Every structure is written in structure tokens, then in C-alpha cells.
Amino acid sequence: MNKRSSWALPYFIFLVLFVVLPLLLIIVYALQDGSGRFTLSNLGKFFTDRDSLSTFALSLEVAIENTLLCILIGYPAAYILADKQLNRSAVTVVLFILPMWINALMRTLATAELFTMAGVHLGKGTLLFGMCYDYLPFMIYPIYNQLNKMDKSYAEAAQDLGATPGEVFRKVTLPLSMPGVWSGVMMVFMPTVSTFAIAEFLTNNKIKLFGTIIQENINNSMWNYGAALSLVMLVIIAITTVLQKEDADES
Numbered sequence: 184m185n186k187r188s189s190w191a192l193p194y195f196i197f198l199v200l201f202v203v204l205p206l207l208l209i210i211v212y213a214l215q216d217g218s219g220r221f222t223l224s225n226l227g228k229f230f231t232d233r234d235s236l237s238t239f240a241l242s243l244e245v246a247i248e249n250t251l252l253c254i255l256i257g258y259p260a261a262y263i264l265a266d267k268q269l270n271r272s273a274v275t276v277v278l279f280i281l282p283m284w285i286n287a288l289m290r291t292l293a294t295a296e297l298f299t300m301a302g303v304h305l306g307k308g309t310l311l312f313g314m315c316y317d318y319l320p321f322m323i324y325p326i327y328n329q330l331n332k333m334d335k336s337y338a339e340a341a342q343d344l345g346a347t348p349g350e351v352f353r354k355v356t357l358p359l360s361m362p363g364v365w366s367g368v369m370m371v372f373m374p375t376v377s378t379f380a381i382a383e384f385l386t387n388n389k390i391k392l393f394g395t396i397i398q399e400n401i402n403n404s405m406w407n408y409g410a411a412l413s414l415v416m417l418v419i420i421a422i423t424t425v426l427q428k429e430d431a432d433e434s
Contacts, residue, residue, distance in 0.1 A: 257322035294309075393416065
């Protein structure tokens with residue numbers, strides 16, 4: 184126990200029990216039928232089932248729209264928070280953190296109740312509003328952290344060479360902040376695709392996302408097909424993570 188590596192043992196055990204083992208179970212269930220025999224029919228069913236494919240396409244559409252909304256709102260907010268001339272108080276940063284102290288499900292229920300009280304029809308518009316409200320902090324803080332730790336001498340050097348404020352932002356600040364943007368995209372896009380509670384409460388279950396059909400299959404004891412759908416999500420997450428890492432290495 185005197186070795187530093189020994190202190191990593193609890194984390195290793197946690198990693199095996201709650202990360203590696205569940206992932207292996209998903210793969211095993213996805214590649215088995217109800218009798219426990221090996222099969223690829225579960226994965227094949229996803230690519231031939233029109234309902235699953237249309238739900239997946241709708242989930243991607245909602246996720247793209249929500250991610251773009253979060254970028255459009257979150258980047259200016261993060262820029263203001265990171266700029267010492269525009270934001271001189273740490274209280275402003277805390278105000279953006281406050282919503283995250285409240286349970287996401289409670290925030291969603293409260294948002295749905297406000298729409299109901301205002302007589303607003305629950306649909307895709309309310310869904311995007313709730314998604315943006317819930318996931319916006321996850322876009323702001325990676326960008327804020329990237330902008331906050333950025334070496335300000337690059338921007339000063341560009342100004343000394345005659346660059347306008349717009350050129351400084353476009354050619355210096357924006358490219359250097361892209362790792363934070365990509366991290367925010369990852370933290371917003373994938374949870375949006377796989378969520379089900381927000382869509383259920385903010386649309387009265389009129390709009391089903393990919394996470395909803397996974398939940399429905401698991402609740403109906405269709406473990407194998409539900410695991411296959413989860414495996415599809417894991418593959419997408421793995422691909423996007425690799426692409427993000429390659430883009431970050433190149434930049």
C-alpha cells in the first residue's frame with residue numbers, strides 16, 4: 184500500500200464493475216437471441232426496421248439542431264465569461280453553474296409545467312427549448328475553459344501586426360478555441376440522441392428519440408434488441424470520439 188499505484192486499485196475495480204462489465208454485457212446480449220445462441224439478427228433488425236431508422240434519423244436531426252443552438256448561444260456566453268474586460272465578476276460564472284445544481288429531471292418537469300401554464304403546445308419547439316436549457320452549460324464550460332487558458336499574447340501579437348478585432352477573433356481566437364467547441368459538441372450531441380425523459384415530458388411522448396425506443400425495448404423485456412440498439416449508440420460514440428481526437432491532434 185506504500186506504492187502510489189496501489190491507490191489506483193479502487194478506481195480500477197470501479198472501472199471494471201461499472202464500465203467494462205456493462206459494456207461487455209451489452210455486446211453479449213446484442214449478439215445473442217432469446218435462447219442464448221449467437222446471431223446478428225438483432226443488428227440486422229435495426230437496419231431493416233423502418234420505425235427504428237426513422238426514429239434514429241429524427242434523433243440525429245434534433246441533436247444537430249440542439250447542438251447548433253447551444254453553440255450559437257453558448258459561444259458568445261463563454262467568450263463574455265472569459266473576457267476580463269467584459270466580465271469582471273466571478274458571480275456571473277456562478278450564475279451559469281446554478282442550473283446544474285438542480286436535478287435535470289426536476290428542471291425538465293418544471294419547464295413542462297411552465298409551458299402548460301402558459302398554454303404553449305408541447306412539440307418539437309418545446310423539446311428543443313428544454314434540450315438547449317438542459318445542455319447549454321455543457322457547451323459553455325468547455326469553451327470557457329479553453330478561452331480562459333488561451334495565451335492572450337497571440338491575440339496581442341495579431342493586434343500589433345495590424346489585425347482588426349474581427350480578424351483577431353476569426354484567425355486567432357476561434358481556431359484556438361475549437362478544442363473546447365468540439366468537447367462541447369460531444370457533451371451535447373450524444374446525450375441529446377440518447378435521451379428519453381426530456382422528450383417524454385416536453386412533448387407528452389408525441390416525439391420519440393432513439394433513447395426512447397431503447398427504453399421501451401428494455402421495459403418490454405426485449406433485452407437483446409435493446410442491447411443491439413445500445414451497441415449502435417456505442418459505436419457512434421466511439422467513432423465521433425476518434426474523429427474528435429484526430430481533429431484535436433491536427434489542430
